[in-house]
Amino acid sequence: MTAPSSMSWTLPADAAILPVTRKRIIQQLATWDYRLEPVIDENLQLVASELMTNALQHAGGGAISVTLWAEDNEAYLEVQDNSLDKPCVSVSADEDEHGRGLFLVESLSIEWGTDLLMDGKRVWARMRLQLPKAQPSLSLRKHLAGIVCAASAPTVGLSPSRALTSA
The missing domain is CATH 1.20.5 (Single alpha-helices involved in coiled-coils or other helix-helix interfaces)
Structure with a gap:
């Protein structure tokens, strides 16, 4: 069992932060000695992008915070914003350009959820940091x-x- 490690960032409501923050997340995991398979790396970055993009779209221009926590080959990623609107998985038509983000989060994470707070909400996902052993x-x-x-x-x-x- 590894000791838990965590890191948080407060970020401006600016789409330019997405690639930088994705890279920070992966670099931080490497600092904690997690060596990710390429598919795990890609899944983690995709989930982080979706959570941050939703926060930026619905935060009303306020700053967002991103927290990464890792222990025992699992990562917990949370994004907090100042909106009280609870997100939900939606069904998108083939021609829709939006609406698939939380479906991807649900598909790629072990679990995900939303916690309403006094001044906004926290949307989180728990992810595997290793491929499951083949059974x-x-x-x-x-x-x-x-x-x-x-x-x-x-x-x-x-x-x-x-x-x-x-x-």
Whole structure:
């Protein structure tokens, strides 16, 4: 278990902060000795962009704060703004240019949510910092279990030398 690490930034309501802040997030994780697979890096940057973009669009021009917290190969990313409007996942038509951000956040994170505060809201996402270990399919596990069970089954009535040659 690794000790938790956290970092916060207060940022102006300016779209120019997006690429700089994405880079800061990844650099901070590297400072904490997290080595990210490219797909994890991309997912984390995409979720950060979506959360920050929503805050910038709905914050009414006020500053936003971004907090990154990491522990045990998970990151918690939160973006706080001064809007009291609670975001929700929407359904977008093919021709719509907006409305897919929180769907992406929901799809790429372990979980996400919103906390209403006295002076705004906090939208957060919890992300994996490692790829999940591959798990064999159920049919493969049953097949392997059958092989192991057959190999360890007692051979009734045969001497050990005959059991090996009779198979």
